[in-house]
Amino acid sequence: MSQIVVELRHVNKKFKRKNILNNVNLKIYENHVYGFSGPNGAGKTLTFKTILGFIKPNNGDVIVEGKFIRKEVMFAENIGFSIQEYGVLGDKTATENLSLLNILNNQVETADTNIQQLLSYVGLDPNNKDKVKHYSLGMKQRLSLAVALLNDNKILIFDEPTNALDDSGQDFLVAMINDLKLKGKTILISSHDKYFLNKISDHIFKFNEGTIVGEQIL
Amino acid sequence: MTQQHYNLLLKRNRMLYWEQIRIKFIIVTLVYVMLLLQARHQQQFYGVFYGVLQAPNDFAMPIQWFFIMLLPVAVIGDSFNQLVKIEHPLLNRVGLSTYILSIFQIMSEMLFLFWLLWILIPGNNQYYLFSVILFLNSSLSIFIFSLISLFLSPVIAYFIAILLAMGTIANNKLPILSQFMLSRFDSNLMINLFNTIILILIVIILFSCIRYIEFTQIRK
Numbered sequence: 357m358s359q360i361v362v363e364l365r366h367v368n369k370k371f372k373r374k375n376i377l378n379n380v381n382l383k384i385y386e387n388h389v390y391g392f393s394g395p396n397g398a399g400k401t402l403t404f405k406t407i408l409g410f411i412k413p414n415n416g417d418v419i420v421e422g423k424f425i426r427k428e429v430m431f432a433e434n435i436g437f438s439i440q441e442y443g444v445l446g447d448k449t450a451t452e453n454l455s456l457l458n459i460l461n462n463q464v465e466t467a468d469t470n471i472q473q474l475l476s477y478v479g480l481d482p483n484n485k486d487k488v489k490h491y492s493l494g495m496k497q498r499l500s501l502a503v504a505l506l507n508d509n510k511i512l513i514f515d516e517p518t519n520a521l522d523d524s525g526q527d528f529l530v531a532m533i534n535d536l537k538l539k540g541k542t543i544l545i546s547s548h549d550k551y552f553l554n555k556i557s558d559h560i561f562k563f564n565e566g567t568i569v570g571e572q573i574l
Numbered sequence: 575m576t577q578q579h580y581n582l583l584l585k586r587n588r589m590l591y592w593e594q595i596r597i598k599f600i601i602v603t604l605v606y607v608m609l610l611l612q613a614r615h616q617q618q619f620y621g622v623f624y625g626v627l628q629a630p631n632d633f634a635m636p637i638q639w640f641f642i643m644l645l646p647v648a649v650i651g652d653s654f655n656q657l658v659k660i661e662h663p664l665l666n667r668v669g670l671s672t673y674i675l676s677i678f679q680i681m682s683e684m685l686f687l688f689w690l691l692w693i694l695i696p697g698n699n700q701y702y703l704f705s706v707i708l709f710l711n712s713s714l715s716i717f718i719f720s721l722i723s724l725f726l727s728p729v730i731a732y733f734i735a736i737l738l739a740m741g742t743i744a745n746n747k748l749p750i751l752s753q754f755m756l757s758r759f760d761s762n763l764m765i766n767l768f769n770t771i772i773l774i775l776i777v778i779i780l781f782s783c784i785r786y787i788e789f790t791q792i793r794k
Binding site: 371405408409410411412426430431433439441442444445447456457459460461462503 | 579582583586589590593660661663664665666667668670785786788789790
């Protein structure tokens with residue numbers, strides 16, 4: 357049996373007196389792919405933010421790799437994530453952005469070749485000198501995936517990664533997630549696209565109105 | 575964090591901060607320079623910060639002082655909130671306190687520029703103690719405003735700032751804030767030291783609450 361790497365126990369969150377996460381319980385085992393499905397506002401992104409430590413639950417425990425988030429540590433530091441609203445610097449190139457994030461987060465400089473390999477891995481041209489603000493939505497999405505993969509974290513969160521990706525982009529994403537799973541990563545991924553989630557997930561959590569209303573093991 | 579990495583963080587946050595405030599900053603600086611030039615023309619070197627000493631049964635509104643005090647607040651607006659709640663998560667291995675301190679440094683640089691303009695344009699070199707205390711305490715007040723805006727909405731933080739400015743105008747002896755008016759300024763060093771310590775304590779108390787921040791801001 358593989359190890360539990362993320363656990364949510366009776367997590368509740370209220371905003372303006374409204375329950376937006378309601379008694380969420382889940383266990384994430386290492387080296388599995390977990391799909392998070394549900395309509396807008398169902399609580400998928402909020403669950404991700406709670407796991408990362410960006411939201412402090414009113415009640416309940418969030419445990420990542422044995423550490424209580426927002427109790428023992430503020431943030432889950434070893435999770436790579438791609439969440440749309442946390443974007444990179446528009447006035448810099450993709451390479452500059454990744455270098456800057458790497459230097460500041462890890463206090464080390466990574467060889468440019470590693471960053472170029474990472475950009476190639478997500479399907480971006482490492483020699484592209486365009487500023488990110490001139491990128492298409494699909495390219496920005498791919499760059500966001502590269503940011504998530506930057507520190508070679510064991511756990512990865514991808515929030516709606518299929519947004520702005522065309523068919524070939526989605527095929528690429530499926531291949532990438534399968535490859536990451538082979539490399540031992542644990543992946544949490546949300547999408548509106550049930551077909552996509554069915555294709556890549558080992559386990560799907562169905563969210564509605566801030567709570568898990570169903571689970572499906574594939 | 576090494577000095578080299580901190581400088582890089584500063585450079586990154588300066589760029590983001592500038593993106594957020596540049597239009598407001600240019601407008602506000604122009605208004606500020608115009609007010610200072612007017613003061614220079616009228617040979618009122620103390621000019622814009624003079625304020626008012628209210629007489630019994632009378633109320634005078636020092637419009638210039640009111641606007642000058644709120645100008646930095648108007649420039650900062652929601653930018654601190656955005657810089658912390660939207661731009662910090664990708665750097666979540668950089669300590670939140672270090673990150674916020676870097677933004678405080680950037681805001682102080684902006685206030686220093688305003689302060690320098692006030693010294694240079696009207697040729698203001700007679701009110702040395704007042705100007706230093708004003709720079710120090712207004713910087714601390716701006717930090718307080720910024721930290722409050724993390725927990726309440728920036729609109730409420732604005733409202734509090736306006737209320738405090740109005741309260742200062744109405745009350746000749748409002749602790750700490752009355753010292754922001756040259757007309758009421760008490761040069762007693764102990765009083766000024768005490769005021770600064772109180773402001774620093776408020777900053778420290780608010781700073782200790784940053785662990786409760788929720789990163790739920792929407793990118794503008």
